[in-house]
Amino acid sequence: MGRLEGKVAIVTGAARGTGAEAARLFVEEGAQVCIADILDERGEAHAAELGAGAFFQHLDVRREEDWAALLEAVHARFGPVDVLVNNAAILDVRPIAELDPETVRNLLDVNLVGPMIGTRAVMADMAARGAGSIVNLGSIDAMEGMGWVAPYSASKWGLRGFTKSAALELGQKGIRVNLVCPAGGSAELSEGFRKNLMERIEAGEKLSLKGIDHAVMGGRHAKPRDIANVILFLASDDAGFCNGAEYMVDGGHTAGHIWFATE
Numbered sequence: 001m002g003r004l005e006g007k008v009a010i011v012t013g014a015a016r017g018t019g020a021e022a023a024r025l026f027v028e029e030g031a032q033v034c035i036a037d038i039l040d041e042r043g044e045a046h047a048a049e050l051g052a053g054a055f056f057q058h059l060d061v062r063r064e065e066d067w068a069a070l071l072e073a074v075h076a077r078f079g080p081v082d083v084l085v086n087n088a089a090i091l092d093v094r095p096i097a098e099l100d101p102e103t104v105r106n107l108l109d110v111n112l113v114g115p116m117i118g119t120r121a122v123m124a125d126m127a128a129r130g131a132g133s134i135v136n137l138g139s140i141d142a143m144e145g146m147g148w149v150a151p152y153s154a155s156k157w158g159l160r161g162f163t164k165s166a167a168l169e170l171g172q173k174g175i176r177v178n179l180v181c182p183a184g185g186s187a188e189l190s191e192g193f194r195k196n197l198m199e200r201i202e203a204g205e206k207l208s209l210k211g212i213d214h215a216v217m218g219g220r221h222a223k224p225r226d227i228a229n230v231i232l233f234l235a236s237d238d239a240g241f242c243n244g245a246e247y248m249v250d251g252g253h254t255a256g257h258i259w260f261a262t263e
């Protein structure tokens with residue numbers, strides 16, 4: 001029996017990347033999944049590939065009316081929501097000297113306000129049954145800072161704070177809220193990140209991807225399945241007493257630093 005047998009899940013930003021992989025794993029584990037994204041064609045194609053256990057619904061996480069329409073569609077198709085994965089996010093790579101308030105506001109809207117109104121949208125379903133799991137996607141940048149992506153890092157620290165507060169408030173209704181914090185880097189995982197970076201380089205900016213030190217894991221980067229496995233655990237009843245915590249999926253990146261090594 002699958003670990004999400006009989007559960008109804010919404011995964012935002014699931015047309016590609018980590019969200020797409022989480023949706024795939026959820027279906028493999030018996031869930032009925034709504035793939036929610038602004039990328040209609042890609043989302044439809046992914047849902048079609050996953051079969052009867054999935055359908056696509058257009059969702060801009062910034063728009064309350066989209067959340068209302070999404071809930072209506074999920075109820076009509078599968079029933080009340082058991083799991084929400086707040087995965088959709090955007091990144092903007094630029095130095096603080098060039099901060100553009102409009103871009104920052106939009107980033108906070110997607111990365112922070114989106115998960116908040118998403119949580120509000122699904123909590124009645126979960127509270128009615130006294131159970132539910134909300135998994136938010138943080139980052140190593142929710143635990144540390146990162147140069148050239150200060151607003152992104154701030155949005156992820158904000159989401160971490162929201163996760164803890166929501167865990168305390170909604171835990172009383174049987175709803176668990178947790179944060180998964182990946183470190184990315186691979187082309188497979190970081191399509192959005194690379195697109196933003198490449199656009200800025202093509203626009204003439206002197207910017208390069210220094211990358212992060214993955215020496216701890218023998219130089220390997222995270223794969224989408226590495227992240228999806230932890231999202232699955234937190235979504236499932238196996239994580240029945242996990243609430244309000246961060247789960248690092250960073251190969252040890254935030255564990256500290258290495259000064260010495262043996263052959």
Ligand SMILES: NC(=O)c1ccc[n+]([C@@H]2O[C@H](COP(=O)([O-])OP(=O)(O)OC[C@H]3O[C@@H](n4cnc5c(N)ncnc54)[C@H](O)[C@@H]3O)[C@@H](O)[C@H]2O)c1
Nearest residue numbers: 013017018060061087088089137139182184185189190192
């Ligand atoms: N990939 C990494 O290296 C990495 C590292 C740390 C954390 N994360 C986090 O993991 C999550 C997934 O990252 P990813 O690499 O798969 O990103 P991605 O850019 O490949 O995918 C994000 C998805 O969100 C969607 N999206 C963007 N704006 C939206 C909106 N307004 N409404 C609905 N959907 C919207 C995009 O269309 C896309 O399908 C994000 O929260 C990201 O911050 C990623």
